[in-house]
Amino acid sequence: GEDVEQSLFLSVREGDSSVINCTYTDSSSTYLYWYKQEPGAGLQLLTYIFSNMDMKQDQRLTVLLNKKDKHLSLRIADTQTGDSAIYFCAGSGGGFKTIFGAGTRLFVKA
């Protein structure tokens, strides 16, 4: 079945760049998403990329998509302590089903 995999933890120093990686199996995923979850809050859409794009940049965020390898990454430039959260990779191919990864917990050390 469809699967989305991502590493569970990432630790970076404040000011460094963070790169969170994700691989997915469903080649019919039309949209790929990054959701952010802060403590005590629900998942919130951070950014997304359409499957015919290679890259999307939005301020400090850069999403890279390698469709051939089914690999998605999220780069956060100048990582701040406020970026500490869980980041979920997800994909959907139409219909109502979005497949989520287990989330990567980002720790930012001051």
Place this chain on the structure above:
Amino acid sequence: DAMVIQNPRYQVTQFGKPVTLSCSQTLNHNVMYWYQQKSSQAPKLLFHYYDKDFNNEADTPDNFQSRRPNTSFCFLDIRSPGLGDAAMYLCATSSIQGAAFDEQFFGPGTRLTVL
């Protein structure tokens, strides 16, 4: 602020004792979802409502039921909770009707403990 609200945030129940989790939304979205998320695992879709149409995922146990009496409210009923049902339950909404781009708006979740 428009939002998705889940009550209670923490729920403790006994093995086999029915429990209901609730979700409400002020976004006026036509789709509502229930996910189960166990520790360090991906949120797993249990079912969704598209307006009043109920759609169950094939692997959702019969022990889990849902009701949507109106646009704003959706309930998750667990008829006979087992220890394996202890998890975080997430409610989400979306307004796009099954299109590929489907931003979902999540509530903060209800953490269910089964004793």
